[in-house]
Amino acid sequence: MKKKIALITGGYSGEAVISYKSAITIENNVDKDKWDCYKIDINPNGWFYMGTEKAIVDKNDFSITLDGKKIVFDAVLVGLHGTPGEDGKLQGYFDCLNIPYTSCNAATSALTFNKRYTVAVAAFAGIDVAKSIHLFKKITVTPAAILKEIQLPVFVKPNNGGSSIGMSKVNKAEDLQVALDKAFKEDEQVLVEEFIKGREFTIGVFKSKGEVIALPITEVISKKEFFDFEAKYEGASEEITPAKIPSEITNRIQDAAKKAYTVFNCNGVVRIDFILNEANEKPYMLEINTVPGQSEASIVPQQVKAMGWSLKEFYSALIEECFI
Ligand SMILES: Nc1ncnc2c1ncn2[C@@H]1O[C@H](COP(=O)(O)OP(=O)(O)O)[C@@H](O)[C@H]1O
Ligand SMILES: [Mg+2]
Known part of the structure; x- marks a missing residue:
């Protein structure tokens, strides 16, 4: 029998609009021959199954009942940006219920949701960060x-x-x-x-069969003074994947990203932002996004395609990590 996967989306913050877009891409690309995928909208009004038939989620065991039949999930695919899907809250809840999920664990999610604690831990591990x-x-x-x-x-x-x-x-x-x-x-x-002066890069990192894999790097060229909301979501930026940089710089950024992934004990796909400090040509880490945007136009899907993988293969790899 196919395993049942709950794809969670929505959330309680302003990033919910982005979550819904990410969930569309994820849902379209989950391999339906391998998994049964159920989209669950977690929003301030309640937790709902978003199929042709609507159902309220039973928070006691994160189950739904469809046609009188109770459905419990084998794993959760996290497509929810911001609280409570990116800051460890739902991760703690799923831990209590013993349901595996595709994202970082509760501690790592909570830590990396705090930008200052993130750079503090990174600096301790020898990763360059801004003062x-x-x-x-x-x-x-x-x-x-x-x-x-x-x-x-x-x-x-x-x-x-x-x-x-x-x-x-x-x-x-x-x-x-x-x-x-x-x-x-x-x-x-x-x-x-x-402020760190230099070119800006962002890079997805994920784990498959125990191996930490860095995706091709994206250079972000903002038409605004920095990569702000407009630049991110309203087209005022150019994103070049793979970034046009010498292989030595590629290695430096990928190594720093994989090191961060390992030090923070990440799971699933994360996206790490860096500025290549032009003063010393070293990558300075800004932050780790543990549930990066996954709309069709988002950076991670672009990087996955640049690596030569289909999104179907990619999401299957993330789901399979839940069961090893
Ligand atoms: N210390 C810094 N030096 C240079 N640019 C920065 C710095 N911090 C942030 N930025 C710019 O602001 C953008 C957003 O900052 P970031 O820390 O990634 O927050 P978020 O993406 O969560 O809003 C970055 O993509 C970058 O363009
Ligand atoms: Mg950022």
């Missing part, structure tokens, strides 16, 4: 105090955000407070990070 300061809403720190520690220009980011929402690049000291206020509107924690 940064971690701020908390309840403890006021003045722009002057921040600029004593790190140098302009800086990036101000909500620490747990995604999709560049609430983020600013600050070139002048007098603009720092406005940027802090904007970021604190999105999050209780904010990261202020030194």
Whole structure:
């Protein structure tokens, strides 16, 4: 009998719109000869099966009942960006129910959802990262105090955000407070990070049959000042896969990405952002996305195709990892 796979999508954050797009690509490319795939929408109004027949998910055991028949799942395919599918919450729930899933585990998901904790652990492992300061809403720190520690220009980011929402690049000291206020509107924690000058790359990494595999690298060329929401989702950027870079640089970025995947004990496919610091030609890691975008136009599907794999083979490889 075919194994039953729940493809989860939606979520409780602004990234839900992206989740629905990712889930369409994933659902279209799950090998139906191998797996029975059920799309489950997890949204603030409830958890629902999205088939021709609608059903409410029983949270006691993550089951659904269709035509009077109870269906329990053998594994969960995670296509949900932001909370609760990318920050470890659902991973902890599935752990309690003993249902395997395609993403990183609860601890890694929670850790990497926090940008500052991510760069802190990466730095400890010898991966290059930008110098940064971690701020908390309840403890006021003045722009002057921040600029004593790190140098302009800086990036101000909500620490747990995604999709560049609430983020600013600050070139002048007098603009720092406005940027802090904007970021604190999105999050209780904010990261202020030194700007790394150089070309930007992003790279998918996944595991298949126990081997950590780096996908071809994508160069991101933003038409905006940085890879912001518009650049990401409204076409104001160019993405070149595979990136046109010397093989030595390719190796350097792929090695750093595989090292990060291993150090963070990742599972499934993740996408890691880097800036190649033009001062020393070393890749500086910005963040790890543990549930990267998977719409047809997204970077990971482009990289999978550039590697010469079909998306069908790719999603089968991710699902099969749940059962080894
Ligand atoms: N320290 C930095 N130096 C240079 N560019 C940065 C830095 N931090 C962020 N950026 C730019 O901002 C974009 C978004 O930042 P990132 O940390 O990847 O957050 P997210 O993608 O979750 O919004 C990056 O893709 C990059 O273009
Ligand atoms: Mg990013």
